[in-house]
Every structure is written in C-alpha cells, then in structure tokens.
Amino acid sequence: MFNKNEGVNTMQVLTPRPQPGGDGHRATSRRSRLSRLSRLSALSVCVSAALLLAACGGGGDGAPSGTPAGDTLGYTPLFSADTPMNEQIQYRQPDGTLVTMMGSRPTERHARERGEAWDAPDAGPGRYLTFPTFYFQNRTFGLEIHDHVPAGISRVDVYLRVNQGIFDGTTFSLFRNILNPEVRDYGWSLNYGFNNPKEGGLPICREAQPKEDCMMSFDSNWRTDPHSPLKIGDKVELAPAPRLKRDPVVDGGGSRYYSFEQLYVVGVGMRPWYGIAPNLDSEPLPEETLLGGQASISYNYSEEPMRVFQQMANNIGIVNTQRFVEGRRLFHTSFLDGKHSEHDADNPVFTAHIGQLGPRYNQPRCIECHTNNGRSVAAGIGAKLDTMSMLTNGADGKADPTYGYNVQQHAQDPTATPFDVTLQALDKTVRTLPDGERVELVKPVFAFKGPTPAQFSARQAPQVIGMGLIEALAETTILAQADPNDANGDGVRGIPNWIVDPETGKTHLGRFGWKASKASLRHQVGDALIKDMGVTSPTFPTRGCQRGAPDCRSASATSVTEGELQRLTHYLSLIGVPAQRSLRSGFPDGIRVSPEHDVDPPLIARGAALFNQVRCVACHTATMQTGNTHPFAELRNQTIHPYSDLLLHDMGPNLADSLREANAAPNLWRTAPLWGVGSLRFVQGGDQNVRLLHDGRARSMLEAILWHGGEADSSRTQFEALPKADRDAVVAFLQSL
Known part of the structure; x- marks a missing residue:
C-alpha cells in the first residue's frame, strides 16, 4: 500500500521561500550549502501546475531548462516551530x-532464544519479534525510570505504567x-515485581493509577561481585514480563507474556544494543551503526531477521x-472481511472495516503489498503485478480515461472488465566490465489486459522503515543539498519536488515516493488507501479522487475516520530502522553464528570508504x-x-519511464534511502526474492548500480573500474545497511 504510488496529481513547481515556523540543521554533505537557498528562486525545473507536465530533466550534461510560471510562491514547513510533542x-x-519513559509490548519468548539450544542443530527462528494475538489491546505498558545517580544518589526508581486494562503478577528481571x-x-541477577500497597500488597497494576502505586527500586550494580554503587555508564538490562488479570481473562486472549529485553545506561537512558562476549552480553551500539539514531533497532539474536522491519523505535514512549x-x-x-493478517482465527475481526474495500483494488490489506513491511513480491514471467502499482496518465497528462491514476487490477464484481497487468518478458542485455566480468541486466516488459495507457x-512498494525520521527532517536540511545549476561542476545536481497538500492547498517539500511526490505521511497514507484499495479517508474522501474528479472532496463520511488515519500515520512514524550490521557479535566459541551476524567488519569498512571514494555519497x-x-x-x-538526499536526480534514459509527474520528468528520480537494503534478503524470504529500483528490474546490488546513469554516470564508471575485490567490498558494505 505504502509509498509506491505517486498519487493524485497535486504537484506544483514553485520556487521556495519558507513561511514562518521552519526549523532545521545542516546535513553532513559535501554539497550542503545553505547559501544556495537564496538562489533557489532560479530553480530551472518549472512547468505550469495547470498543465501537470514537466519539462525538467535532460541528462547529466545539461541543466534542466525552463522558468517558473506565475508569481513566486512560498512553501509552508510541514511542522511549525511550536508543534507540541505527543x-x-x-x-x-x-x-x-x-x-526516561520506556514503552513496551508483549512478546512470546526471549531475545537470545533462536528456536533451539545454542549448541543444538538449527531448528528455526525464535518468537521474540512476533506479535501475539490481541497485541493491540490491553497489553502495552511502559516503565517510567527515575535515575537519581546524576543527582548524586545511588538509586533508580522504576514505575510500571499500564496503558489499558489491569496487570496482575507482572515480574521484572534486571542485570x-x-x-x-x-x-x-x-x-538475570535480580528478579523482582511491582507490589501495589493499595491492593493489599498484591502485584496488581491498573491503567490511569498514580505511578507511585506500582514501583520498585534498586541501589547497586548487580553485575559486580560484590555489588557496587551505581555510577553513570553502568549497564542495566531490563526484562519485564507482563501478566494480565486472569479472573476472568480480560478479552479472551492470552494472559502471560514476555517483553523486550532493553538496555538502560545509567545517567544516559535507553540505548540500542548488540551482544558481546561473554555470551552476547548487552553493550550499547556505537553511534556510527545507529542508522536511525536512537530510534534504531537493536541487533536481533532470536534469528528473526525477516521481522526486523516491523519493530517499534527503540526510544518509543509509553503512550506512543x-x-x-x-x-x-x-x-x-482486510478492508474486505475485517480479518487480521496474523492469527486470523484468533484475533478479533475489525468489524468496522468489513466491506469497505473499493469495487476495484489491488490488495485488501496494506501489508499485502509490503512483504513483512518490506517490498513487493518478486513476480515471475506471466505473473500479475498486483503487489506493485502501475501508475497511468492519458496523453494529456491527466488521469487515464480507463484506469484513472493507476490500474486497480482486482474487482469485486466477477463480471467486471479485467484490468490485469502482467510481466510479459524480460529484455536482457550483458554489461562487460573493464576487467572482463560479464553482468546480465534485465528490463521488464509489461502487458495490459485492457488498453495500454499513453503514459505509465x-x-x-518499498520498505516502510524510518519514514517518521524522514518526515522529521527540516526543509532547510534537505534544501541545503540542492544544486540545480551544478554550481560546483561535479555533474550532480539535485532538485526538490514541491507538493500541494490535497487537504489544505499549502505547498510543502516532497519527501516520500519514488519521485518525492508526497510531502507527509498523512498524504501518502491517504493516497495509497484510495489507489491501492479504493478506501476513502479524510485525505481523499471519494473514490472519484482516483480518477481526478473535480468534486473529489465533496463527501462528508469516509471509510477510514480521522482518528484511524492518524493511527496509521503514527504507526508508520514510529517504525524503527535496523542498526547497521557491521560488528562481530560475541557468540561463544563453537556456537553457530546466526547468518545475519556472519559479517566481515574490515571488508565492510573498506567498502564504505570505496563508496565514498567513487562519490556515491554525492546523492546518497x-x-x-x-x-x-x-x-x-x-x-x-x-x-x-x-x-539519501531525498532530492530528484536525472538517472539517464535507461531508467526513464513514460510518465510525467509535474516537475518530475520521466528521467528524474528521488535518491532512494539505502538504510535497510541489506536486510531485504531476509525480509523478502531470500536473495532470489529481492528486487531493487523503482520497477524491480535489478535482482542484485551489482545490477542496481550498473543501471545508474545520467548524473550517476561518473560514479558508476568509477565503480566499474574498481578491481572485483573492491566492487565486492562495496556490495558487502551495502549488505550491512
């Protein structure tokens, strides 16, 4: 569902002048020049918004041409300076x-259990990153940690806070x-609980109670023998195990769970961790591995790399x-039958959403297009491309007269005209590198069961990790990297995409989508709901929006309510980013190393240096x-x-398609973020199922690099000239992200 659609055409090319309320920091980039902001009024990428066509682009040899139409308009920062925190x-x-607030949810097993004893044959994944039945109600909680050590007192107080329902018998293990x-x-060394004096000393904790009712304290470091006074920097592993009141069971679901084993650093707070010797002891991950900052996901030792894209930010709060x-x-x-994709026979049916699927759609659930929160399913020859989007326009650049803005390939009416789009063939070419290595490249050929659109x-669907962090970037941080006229002469430009919000009419900087055509997660979610599932929301309240109807905003009631639209955007905002897997873990001698942690740190470091040397970082x-x-x-x-710089770049004619989207011409693409790209082989179910680039043509990192053209010609040529061992090192670096 999410972020593959470039949406109802609401884009406009505008020269940027920020309105009050912006905030930002400089990006760490060779091309980060805030002085360019004053010159962006000369941005040569324009087209009239009324035409909905773009004359931008060209190759790496010439600046995009054109001048802005009409008056210069200002943009509105996505968030004002006085935006309150949730x-x-x-x-x-x-x-x-x-x-410090530490949010937590139920899990089924422990962080270092991988399905079998450490010295036994591989028996399958653990159940630490799973979501048990009924996970979405009566089961989330948090710890409010009062660390007095910075105040000169060797004591930490921990309060249990329940979001919903009643907990009875929760245990708490530490160190x-x-x-x-x-x-x-x-x-663990210390096993405790939360006894409530207002409940006769029983371990009963309720939502909305005073936090002092359920608390415990510790005043020494149990990792030392004898115990020592707490000091700043001490490591405390926290492992709460929630237990729901069981008489009667609150909602028919389970009552006894484990939870995340988190690392608290005294005087610092929660920190993502990895396992070091002895026996995978918890250690804070170095800052350089935290791709998502403190929202990064800790290393996983339950052998569940297929689930790493589905986890909460490590620093998530309690209510959040x-x-x-x-x-x-x-x-x-499912917006067809209301069933949950997991444990559909046990999780309660979401009855409010039964029958809300549109008459035409691609999939009934968001998760169906994003495998494990990753990418579309890799299609074979002849397969229907119903986990991808096929965007369409007519010859005039408006909605296609048959399909609207995208092809909805399924219909609830079995007699409806079939709109299948299939992978008909792969055009194959062979690229011979300077050292003689031959690499086969393939380009998909598509077949339409209905009329072939003029533009398509x-x-x-890309992975949905880290979207909130991208939304949190200040406009000035992104715009500082723009170089529309190639002022530094390196052949790399980068231009912003300016988006008109479909609800407010305000102009914002585009951030999301293959062409940066969505400014906010709310816009992206609403666009995907209407286009992939035919589900209306406050963003696009009628199904006519999918076809560009002039009265598309006339409806008063929608399938997804305002509150539910916010819940979807909140979820996507708070998905964490897996930390870079560039460190060896401290598995005991003779114990099998989990595949995702079988890494070569020197090779990865060498690949990172080469990635910088050949100037991939000019865009990435x-x-x-x-x-x-x-x-x-x-x-x-x-x-x-x-x-990623989140800007549009000319990627050359070989990657261009036939669809123009406002100031994003067919050859202009947003720099795709690379975080998480190395986990795709686990999330998608194997290397053979990984597809890269916008249309999924690249079957490997190497193929994706070799498809780069336009502004990336120089970097690609330098990469091709590297010895094979160095090219392999670059790929190893990318696989660590």
Missing part, C-alpha cells in the same frame, strides 16, 4: 534526576547475569507504544540531523544515516 520521553528534574558462565539464552500497535492493526486489517510507470548522503518540530519526541534531534 509524549515527552525523557527529561531532567531540577536536582539532576534523569526521567544480565554475566557472573554465571552458564547463562546464555536468558538469565499503544498508538503504534493500534496503527499496526489497521495496517494488517511500474512502481514496486550519509548523515543528516532531524529537526526539533515533529510531534513525536522519538524523532526529534536524531543523527540519522539514510544514505
């Missing part, structure tokens, strides 16, 4: 006490027991955890800093490594 996740009290060499899968799971439920709900473009910007205006505190002021 939830405060960390603060200091006047005496120096550090207060991984590194003093016992037999502790492997799990084992409930927002996350409620949005996830919608993402997994196939778009695979390594480091940015998010702003401080996003509603989610988890996303504010984070140093992130998306490996």
